[in-house]
Amino acid sequence: METRPRLLIVDDQPDNIRLLRHALENEYLIHTAKDGLSALASAREDPQPDIILLDIMMPGMDGFEVCRHLKGDPETALIPVIFLTSLVDPMHEVAGLELGAADYLTKPFNLPVVRARVKTHLEIVKNHRQLENQNWQLLESQKLRDELESITRHDLKSPLAVILGFIQLMLHEKMSPSQIFLEQMEKAGLQMLEMINGSLDLYRIEQGVYAYHPTGIDLSRLMDRVIGERHITARRRQVQIVRIMPDAEMASSQIMAEELLGYSMLANLLDNALEATPKGGKVTLSLRCEKDWLVLKLTNPGVVPEAIRDRFFDKFVTFGKRKGSGIGTYSARLIARLFGGDITMHTDETEGTVLTIRLPALTKKTHAE
Helix, strand or coil, rough: CCCEEEEEEEECHHHHHHHHHHHHHHCCEEEEEEEHHHHHHCCCCCCCCCCCEECCCCCCCCCCHHHHHHHCCCCHHHHHEEEEEECCHCCCCCCCHHHCEEEEEEEECCCCHHHHHHHHHHHHHHHHHHHHHHHHHHHHHHHHHHHHHHHHHHCHHHHHHHHHHHHHHHEEEEEEEECHHHHHHHHHHHHHHHHHHHHHHHHHHHHCCCCCCCCEEEHHHHHHHHHCCHHHHHCCHHHHEEEEECCCCCCCCCCCEHHHHHHHHHHHHHHHHHHHCCCCCCCEEEEECCCCCEEEEEECCCCHHHHHHHHHCCCCCCCCCCCCCCCHHHHHHHHHHHHCCCEEEEEECCEEEEEEEEEECCCCHHHHC
C-alpha cells in the first residue's frame, strides 16, 4: 500500500513539471496538471493530494483563481497550496497569502529550498491533524464525563434514596436489619451499578468498540420482569400497566441479544411511558410475531409535543420530563439497532404515543448461524 504523501504539481510548462518531479518523486507520490480546471478536478479526487504546488501564470484560469476555488470548497479548503512564480512584486505575494496560500516558491527553483518548504508544510498539516484528533478525543471524554455526571445527578438519586431511607428508618426505629430491608437495599444498589455500567456500555456502543456477545433470551419473560418491577411505581402514580399476551400460535419470543442491555432498553421505554401518562391513564404493551420479526408495541395516552417530535430519539431531549438524564429513548434505539432491529415513534391526539420496537426473532436458522 502506497504511504508516501501525495503531491499535485500544477504548471503549464512541461520543463517545470519535469524538474520538480525529478526533485521530489523519491519522497512523494507525484500527480500533475497543466491547467486550472484539471487541477481542480485532481484536487477533488479520492484520495486527495496532501499538498499542491500551483503556478500563478497559466493561460485561462490562473493560479489565483484556482486557489480561490480550492479555498472556497469545503472538500479542498484544507489542502495547503504553495504558489510557484517568477513574479517579484510583493503585492502578488500578499494577494496569494490573502487567498489562503501557505507559501511561495520563486523561479528559477532552488531545489533544496523546494524540498524543505514542502516537507515543512506537510509536517504542519500532520501536526494539525494530530491536534484535531486529540481535540476530538478530549471532547468525547468530556461527553462521557458529562453523561456520567448527568446520570449521577438524576437517575442514581432514586435508588440511593431507597438505601438511605431504609438505613434512616432502622436507625430511627432502633430496628435490626431485617431480611426484607437488606433485600431492598441490595436491589437498589444493583440498580445503581446497572446504571453506571449501562452508561459505559452506551459510550462504547456509540464509539463502535462495544464487545457484543448475544445469546438467546426470552423477550416475553424479560417484559414480565420489567413490568413486575414497576407495579409499585405505577400504583403510586395511579397508572395502569396492561400486558396484552401474545397469540397462542406464536411459537417463540426468543431473540438474540444481551439480557442486561435488553432490560435497559425496555426499562427506559416503560419508565418514559409511565412518566408521560397522567393519573388514571393506561400504558399498554403487546407482543406479536411478524414473519421473522418480533414486534413490541408500547402505547401511552401522552402526546409528544410537536416541537420535539423530530428529536424524540436524540440525546438529552428531556422536554416535559420531571426527571431523568435525557438518554432513555436515545439509548433504547441505540440498543435496538445493536440487536439488529429499530424503534419508531408515532404520536397524535387520538392514539397517544405508540413506540414500535422491531427485533429479529430467533429462529432455527438464525440460531444455527
